Each structure stands twice: as C-alpha cells, then as structure tokens.
Amino acid sequence: MNRRLVVISPCRDEARFLEGMVRSVINQSIRPVAWIVVDDGSQDDSFKIISRHAALHPWIRPVRRERSGQRQLGPGVVNAFRAGLAVLSETDYEVIAKLDCDLEFGPECFAMILKHFDDSRVGIAGGTTFLKVDGRLVSERYVTYHVPGAVKFYRRECFVDIGGLQPVYGWDILDETDARRHGWTTISDPGIVFMHHRLQGSSFGAVQGKVIWGRGAYVIGSHPLFALARGLFRLWERPWIIGGLAFIWGYYSSYFNKQIKRVQDQEFIRYLRREQLYRLTHGNRLPPNPV
Known part of the structure; x- marks a missing residue:
C-alpha cells in the first residue's frame, strides 16, 4: 500500500553530502509528496544546492532558518524539524519522516519502510544505519526496537500521541519509548540499509x-x-x-x-x-x- 509520506530534513553545513542525499530521495520508487529541507543557518552552499534541485522538483521545498551560534544536537535539530513541520499545515499525509542530510540509500528503502506500516501496531519504523570504516560498511550498534534519529518514520496517529518531537537531548529515545508507552511498536529493519557518512554527534x-x-x-x-x-x-x-x-x-x-x-x-x-x-x-x- 502506498502511503502518503512527507519527509523533513534538518540541514546545517551538509554541502559535501547533499548531492548524494538528493539523488537517493529522487530515485525512490515511492517518493514523498513533500520533502522539506530546513537549512538551519548553514555557512556553506547547502541552501544553494537544495534550492537548485527544488527548481526541478516542486515537491522539494527548501526552508531557510536563520540561526546564529554553534551547531547543536538535540534541541537545535528538533527545532529545525519543527520549522519544517510548520509549513506542512495544508499537506495531507499518513507517515512523516525525519531524515538527516548525510545519508545515502537504495531506491526501495522508503517503500520497504512504509511496508512495515501495514501492521497497524507499528508506530515508528526505520532502517539500519551503517558507517564506512576502512572501506567497508559497519552497522551502528543498536537493538532492532531502537529507530535511530537519523532515519525515523512515524505513523501520523503515533506522532500525535507522543506530542511530536521534544527539543531535548535524547529526543530520539524519548519519542520511541513514549510511543511504546502508548501501545505502539517500534522497529528498525536490519535489511534496510542507510549509509551514514558521520557517526551521530561526530561533528562535535x-x-x-x-x-x-x-x-x-x-x-x-x-x-x-x-x-x-x-x-x-x-x-x-x-x-x-x-x-x-x-x-x-x-x-x-x-x-x-x-x-x-x-x-x-x-x-x-x-x-x-x-x-x-x-x-x-x-x-x-x-x-x-x-x-
């Protein structure tokens, strides 16, 4: 079943990874009805890159968020996500995703993740992130019920139940734990591979x-x-x-x-x-x- 998907990607100084990320999203067998890329005060060419692709694909929507200060995990990322959410008020969707901009992945990844939502118990789903270490892909270590913050897809009803994302450090464990508290299942599929160019938090x-x-x-x-x-x-x-x-x-x-x-x-x-x-x-x- 094709579900109406929207994707929001916070982005700050990701120019060296963005072309690969854009190719990955454009080549999906099931594309999102909207992909909101929130440039969170980048000092590089991130906004120019995403704006160029948006001119060719109207479903890609760049948002510029002016912000001073240093890069910030947790609250900063969630606030950028919320800025993207604010422009979706008129967009109908069944699944909403938060994706980092330093990823690359195959053309069936979105379709495979959305397939998990055929199970009415699933509230949050994602793939498995891999890092390239010495020329080989190594899985980031986590259990299959932890959906990493870089790749999170939420059923809309679950997203409402948990009150969206909270602007705190540890938001990506808080959200899925609260989802389980509300009776939802969370799953990270080890067969859906996302290459993560940086370990979470490594920019610091x-x-x-x-x-x-x-x-x-x-x-x-x-x-x-x-x-x-x-x-x-x-x-x-x-x-x-x-x-x-x-x-x-x-x-x-x-x-x-x-x-x-x-x-x-x-x-x-x-x-x-x-x-x-x-x-x-x-x-x-x-x-x-x-x-």
Whole structure:
C-alpha cells in the first residue's frame, strides 16, 4: 500500500553530502509528496544546492532558518524539524519522516519502510544505519526496537500521541519509548540499509559527541544503572574505551549541572526506568507486555 509520506530534513553545513542525499530521495520508487529541507543557518552552499534541485522538483521545498551560534544536537535539530513541520499545515499525509542530510540509500528503502506500516501496531519504523570504516560498511550498534534519529518514520496517529518531537537531548529515545508507552511498536529493519557518512554527534568530535549522548540519557530520565551499563557497552567501539567513559561522564556529571534540565513527565520516567531495568536482566529484550 502506498502511503502518503512527507519527509523533513534538518540541514546545517551538509554541502559535501547533499548531492548524494538528493539523488537517493529522487530515485525512490515511492517518493514523498513533500520533502522539506530546513537549512538551519548553514555557512556553506547547502541552501544553494537544495534550492537548485527544488527548481526541478516542486515537491522539494527548501526552508531557510536563520540561526546564529554553534551547531547543536538535540534541541537545535528538533527545532529545525519543527520549522519544517510548520509549513506542512495544508499537506495531507499518513507517515512523516525525519531524515538527516548525510545519508545515502537504495531506491526501495522508503517503500520497504512504509511496508512495515501495514501492521497497524507499528508506530515508528526505520532502517539500519551503517558507517564506512576502512572501506567497508559497519552497522551502528543498536537493538532492532531502537529507530535511530537519523532515519525515523512515524505513523501520523503515533506522532500525535507522543506530542511530536521534544527539543531535548535524547529526543530520539524519548519519542520511541513514549510511543511504546502508548501501545505502539517500534522497529528498525536490519535489511534496510542507510549509509551514514558521520557517526551521530561526530561533528562535535568523537569524544564530545559521546558526552552529549550521556547528557541525553540524563535528560530523559534514564536509570543510573542502565546508563552505566550503556557506557560500558560503548567502551568497545570507536573511539575505543574513551568513548564509553565520555558517555558515563556526560550522564553522571549532569546531576551537578544546573543548566541541564530533566524532562518533567514523571509517569514517562517511571515507564522508561521499568523498561530499562527489565532490559538489564533479560538480555536487552523489551518486556513482553506494557510495563
């Protein structure tokens, strides 16, 4: 079943990746009815590139968002996404996607992801992101119920249930956990391959990116034991050892940083922590029933 799809892509200084991304979207067997690319104050030619392609494909809609300051994960990305959402008020859609602009993927990827929404229980779906390391593709490590922030497709009803995306660090775990709290299934299909040109957060440097991940875990209310286990798990990936330690530092140091605020939804935090503690004792599997 072809579902009406809209895609929103926050973009900041992605000129070196945009041509590949545009080719990937244009070549899809199922194209979106609208692709909103929000240029979030780029200093390179990103806006020029997307505007050139928009002149040839009216369903591509560039949006210019003037913003000063440094690149910002979490809140900055979500606010750029919301700027794209604001121009969709008259567009009818069944599925909305958030895609990064540093991706390349095959022509059937959208169709394969949309196929998952034939299951009425699926609220969020995506593919699996791979990094190119020493000339070969290496899967970014995560469980199949985690849909990475770079590639997220939302059923409209689910998107409404969770109140859209929240402008906080860790938004991409908050949204899918809240979706499960509302009874939806989340799935990342390992057979749908997206090549990710940069590890999430690496634009800040590999170590600082992991610190930001740790802060995100704190902001959404992750259990301290789960955050520690997650950091230890990350010791064995690039940057070796120090990346996992940076994650742990980002989480625990946030307790003493008054500028970092946790989400206020205590019911959500209780749900998240019960789910995490179950995962710690059951091989990282989700509970069989809502917790």
